[in-house]
Amino acid sequence: MSASEAVQADTDPHGSWDDVRELPPSAKLVAKVLEYNDTMSQQQLAEETLLPARTVRYAISRLEEANVVDSRFSFTDARKRLYTLAIDA
Numbered sequence: 001m002s003a004s005e006a007v008q009a010d011t012d013p014h015g016s017w018d019d020v021r022e023l024p025p026s027a028k029l030v031a032k033v034l035e036y037n038d039t040m041s042q043q044q045l046a047e048e049t050l051l052p053a054r055t056v057r058y059a060i061s062r063l064e065e066a067n068v069v070d071s072r073f074s075f076t077d078a079r080k081r082l083y084t085l086a087i088d089a
Helices: 003-011 017-021 025-036 042-049 053-065
Strands: 039-041 069-073 081-085
Touching: 017 025, 025 042, 025 053, 025 081, 039 042, 042 053, 042 081, 053 069
Parallel strands: none
Antiparallel strands: 039 081, 069 081
8 A cells, every 4th residue: 555545544434436437346236236225234235135144244344344334233123234436436
C-alpha cells in the first residue's frame, strides 16, 4: 500500500469498486446483488445468488476485509446479520 492509499484509507472508511475487482467471482456476485437489493441476510444472498451458504459466508468475509460491506444485527432476529453495500458512488 502506498502512502497516498494509506491516507485515503484513513479518511474514507468505505472501499470502492476498484477494491472489489481483485476479489473472487463469488464476492463480486454478492456485491452486485447487494447493489441492487438494499439490505440482505446471508440466507437471502444465498437464495438470490444460488451460491452455497459456505461460499456466501466466504464472499462476505472478503467483502468486509475490503471495507465494501457494512453489517448489523437484525432487529427481528438478533441471530441474523444484515449486509449492505458500503461503496460511495
